[in-house]
Amino acid sequence: xxxxxxxxxxxxxxxxxxxxxxxxxxxxxxxxxxxxxxxxxxxxxxxxxxxxxxxxxxxxxxxxxxxxxxxxxxxxxxxxxxxxxxxxxxxxxxxxxxxxxxxxxxxxxxxxxxxxxxxxxxxxxxxxxxxxxxxxxxxxxxxxxxxxxxxxxxxxxxxxxxxxxxxxxxxxxxxxxxxxxxxxxxxxxxxxxxxxxxxxxxxxxxxxxxxxxxxxxxxxxxxxxxxxxxxxxxxxxxxxxxxxxxxxxxxxxxxxxxxxxxxxxxxxxxxxxxxxxxxxx
Amino acid sequence: xxxxxxxxxxxxxxxxxxxxxxxxxxxxxxxxxxxxxxxxxxxxxxxxxxxxxxxxxxxxxxxxxxxxxxxxxxxxxxxxxxxxxxxxxxxxxxxxxxxxxxxxxxxxxxxxxxxxxxxxxxxxxxxxxxxxxxxxxxxxxxxxxxxxxxxxxxxxxxxxxxxxxxxxxxxxxxxxxxxxxxxxxxxxxxxxxxxxxxxxxxxxxxxxxxxxxxxxxxxxxxxxxxxxxxxxxxxxxxxxxxxxxxxxxxxxxxxxxxxxxxxxxxxxxxxxxxxxxxxxxxxxxxxxxxxxxxxxxxxxxxxxxxxxxxxxxxxxxxxxxxx
Numbered sequence: 001x002x003x004x005x006x007x008x009x010x011x012x013x014x015x016x017x018x019x020x021x022x023x024x025x026x027x028x029x030x031x032x033x034x035x036x037x038x039x040x041x042x043x044x045x046x047x048x049x050x051x052x053x054x055x056x057x058x059x060x061x062x063x064x065x066x067x068x069x070x071x072x073x074x075x076x077x078x079x080x081x082x083x084x085x086x087x088x089x090x091x092x093x094x095x096x097x098x099x100x101x102x103x104x105x106x107x108x109x110x111x112x113x114x115x116x117x118x119x120x121x122x123x124x125x126x127x128x129x130x131x132x133x134x135x136x137x138x139x140x141x142x143x144x145x146x147x148x149x150x151x152x153x154x155x156x157x158x159x160x161x162x163x164x165x166x167x168x169x170x171x172x173x174x175x176x177x178x179x180x181x182x183x184x185x186x187x188x189x190x191x192x193x194x195x196x197x198x199x200x201x202x203x204x205x206x207x208x209x210x211x212x213x214x215x216x217x218x219x220x221x222x223x224x225x226x227x228x229x230x231x232x233x234x235x236x237x238x239x240x241x242x243x244x245x246x247x248x249x250x251x252x253x254x255x256x257x258x259x260x261x262x263x264x265x266x267x268x269x270x271x272x273x274x275x276x277x278x279x280x281x
Numbered sequence: 282x283x284x285x286x287x288x289x290x291x292x293x294x295x296x297x298x299x300x301x302x303x304x305x306x307x308x309x310x311x312x313x314x315x316x317x318x319x320x321x322x323x324x325x326x327x328x329x330x331x332x333x334x335x336x337x338x339x340x341x342x343x344x345x346x347x348x349x350x351x352x353x354x355x356x357x358x359x360x361x362x363x364x365x366x367x368x369x370x371x372x373x374x375x376x377x378x379x380x381x382x383x384x385x386x387x388x389x390x391x392x393x394x395x396x397x398x399x400x401x402x403x404x405x406x407x408x409x410x411x412x413x414x415x416x417x418x419x420x421x422x423x424x425x426x427x428x429x430x431x432x433x434x435x436x437x438x439x440x441x442x443x444x445x446x447x448x449x450x451x452x453x454x455x456x457x458x459x460x461x462x463x464x465x466x467x468x469x470x471x472x473x474x475x476x477x478x479x480x481x482x483x484x485x486x487x488x489x490x491x492x493x494x495x496x497x498x499x500x501x502x503x504x505x506x507x508x509x510x511x512x513x514x515x516x517x518x519x520x521x522x523x524x525x526x527x528x529x530x531x532x533x534x535x536x537x538x539x540x541x542x543x544x545x546x547x548x549x550x551x552x553x554x555x556x557x558x559x560x561x562x563x564x565x566x567x568x569x570x571x572x573x574x575x576x577x578x579x580x581x582x583x584x585x586x587x588x589x590x591x592x593x594x595x596x597x598x599x600x601x602x603x604x
Binding site for chain 1: 318344347350352353363365380381383388389
């Protein structure tokens with residue numbers, strides 16, 4: 001798909017994110033907006049080979065695992081608009097009896113979700129298990145995962161990072177959303193993590209960077225490049241710098257919108273900066 | 282040792298550890314079920330997994346001393362149709378990784394078999410850091426989790442085979458010491474189905490794990506005193522065989538539960554709840570009394586913490602008086 005069309009898709013996803021969290025006055029818009037290009041590239045930009053119908057086993061297709069489950073609004077919007085479930089269902093986000101729980105879950109049977117996430121730091125291990133299953137099944141498809149930078153403060157990640165390199169799990173591409181923010185402030189003030197590239201490399205990963213994770217061209221090119229680096233004996237890490245709240249001027253350059261919904265007026269302003277492209281649900 | 286009374290004979294065919302029963306079952310699964318894979322966190326020898334590994338090196342994942350990653354990987358391996366058996370000590374298979382099991386396995390409904398050796402105090406000399414007495418409680422509280430605690434080598438092997446056929450997360454609890462091996466070699470293991478060992482009229486004894494052999498010995502001693510005990514081997518703590526328990530206690534009017542676990546959260550509590558709802562009756566709990574364990578031999582620890590046949594005997598006499 002050409003870049004302009006992907007950008008239009010992303011703009012609609014941003015509207016979906018904002019409208020989902022506004023309706024229930026809860027949810028996490030900041031990280032969702034920052035990762036809109038990434039999700040669009042995966043599911044619409046030809047990065048992932050995925051089947052239109054959902055099958056939990058995911059044989060003979062690429063798989064994606066969201067580890068930082070709180071950015072569920074962007075995941076739900078992209079899954080719905082990629083045909084996994086009706087777009088209208090976005091109306092039920094975080095409501096009682098909904099399949100669109102606050103954090104993604106398999107429990108309600110929502111197509112497109114393969115594991116629950118929300119309690120942080122668990123997704124890479126699950127992705128590694130799925131990647132090893134692919135190898136056993138002689139399935140040459142890839143496993144993608146997404147992690148927050150703050151999420152890397154959870155120790156389980158480093159168990160997984162060590163395992164992946166030590167066992168040459170080279171059919172996985174783990175992307176870190178480097179937005180430099182977490183709930184209590186910037187990652188630099190909460191718990192400085194130093195040089196992530198050097199850390200992953202020291203553990204034995206092939207590391208590449210996407211300088212602007214909110215530039216569709218860069219995301220497509222970066223992830224395409226990442227795919228060419230698989231199958232060479234090392235797991236692949238993509239450090240993708242994004243702007244939390246990207247696309248809404250007053251939500252950027254702050255951690256304030258990590259887990260806060262806009263009010264009516266703020267929603268109107270935010271939506272005006274992201275005009276409808278594919279039609280609202 | 283053979284225990285023979287009331288037309289029934291239980292023969293210890295030679296002391297064996299339940300963990301070896303797990304190892305034997307896993308080896309057999311390696312040959313019969315190509316979807317079975319195994320993971321271990323640096324305790325292959327203790328879990329008796331080496332034969333499986335030798336025969337199926339590609340289907341084994343050594344994760345190192347990293348139990349959280351092991352549980353997550355096990356969850357991921359199910360995506361792709363594998364049936365992962367993740368093995369480590371009970372302490373590290375539950376308390377250390379509770380949230381990983383909760384979110385990535387139980388809540389996600391993954392077909393993972395958590396295989397926990399060295400449970401309870403009979404791990405012995407390593408002491409309380411390694412002797413978990415809370416694991417049944419932790420696991421039975423998770424929605425959808427099946428909890429099994431086997432009593433001897435043969436039953437552990439049979440359970441290992443059975444859980445591979447069961448779709449859904451399972452916690453399989455076994456132990457370190459060599460204990461009497463007295464159940465049938467060719468037994469069919471039915472998850473959730475109690476095994477009636479003796480029919481009796483005066484008191485019900487419901488035991489699980491290593492305490493089942495102790496319960497049989499206690500029943501014999503009670504018999505010598507003219508007391509007839511109904512003895513039930515409960516290998517599955519969740520789902521509990523409620524029918525068997527109610528039927529027995531309706532007949533006897535009182536119950537002793539026996540387990541190598543804290544009285545909080547264990548088999549005894551599950552039985553008490555069942556009876557409170559259906560058929561209230563006096564109950565005595567042979568279990569640890571909200572305490573940690575300590576170093577010692579298994580026999581010394583059973584004695585000190587009141588977990589042997591003598592303790593069951595006393596509890597039975599006490600509970601009969603409370604009727």
